[in-house]
Amino acid sequence: MASxxxxxxxxxxxxxxxxxxxxxxxxxxxxxxxxxxxxxxxxMTENEITxxxxxxxxxxxxxxxxxxxxxxxxxxxxxxxxxxxxxxxxLQLRCAVTAALPSIKGNVKRIHLERAVSQVPPTERLIFLxxxxxxxxxxxxxxxxxxxxxxxRFGLCxxxxxxxxxxxxx
Numbered sequence: 346m347a348s349x350x351x352x353x354x355x356x357x358x359x360x361x362x363x364x365x366x367x368x369x370x371x372x373x374x375x376x377x378x379x380x381x382x383x384x385x386x387x388x389m390t391e392n393e394i395t396x397x398x399x400x401x402x403x404x405x406x407x408x409x410x411x412x413x414x415x416x417x418x419x420x421x422x423x424x425x426x427x428x429x430x431x432x433x434x435x436l437q438l439r440c441a442v443t444a445a446l447p448s449i450k451g452n453v454k455r456i457h458l459e460r461a462v463s464q465v466p467p468t469e470r471l472i473f474l475x476x477x478x479x480x481x482x483x484x485x486x487x488x489x490x491x492x493x494x495x496x497x498r499f500g501l502c503x504x505x506x507x508x509x510x511x512x513x514x515x
Contacts (some may be wrong), residue, residue: 370413375404378419381479388474389427391463402426420489431467433490455478461511465504473504 352459354411382403387396406422407414414422427433462470475481476497483497490497 371404371408374407374414374419375489377442379404382419382423385423385471385474385479386427388462388478389467389471390430393460399426399430400422427467427471433467433471457512457515458508460515461508464511465507469500469504469507472500476501476514477505 379400383396383400386399386403390396390399403419403423403426405420408476410422411418422508424433462473465473471490472486475486476483481489483494483501486492487494487497492500
């Protein structure tokens, strides 16, 4: 992933002069956040090429906004890019009572978990990834997505239930 840093600036005419001037700072920031952003992008898009483009666009947006963007600015740039691809922000509330969840016995294969996560609606999937994978607190997730902390907690609960139901069916 580190080798694709230069690819971000190849076709970024507006940032080309800034990229040379602040190259060391940009490379450092990219090294710190590149893998995390690419991983989130891959989980959200399920496509390597789209994920690479989404990650590149995220850094271009973040660097256009600040010379040394922090993780908050990079996260906001990532969410802005994701929102251009899919509906993120409004939770798809399921008010129906969930049927008794079957007990998941035996080994859950990684592929089943990956398939289940990819089938969760975008907002709930993003909340799940940010909280359970990236260890973001609900306050930060709520701020990034423009929802309340309660909605963030509810979205996480829904994502977990949906993932468990999907894995149980596999």
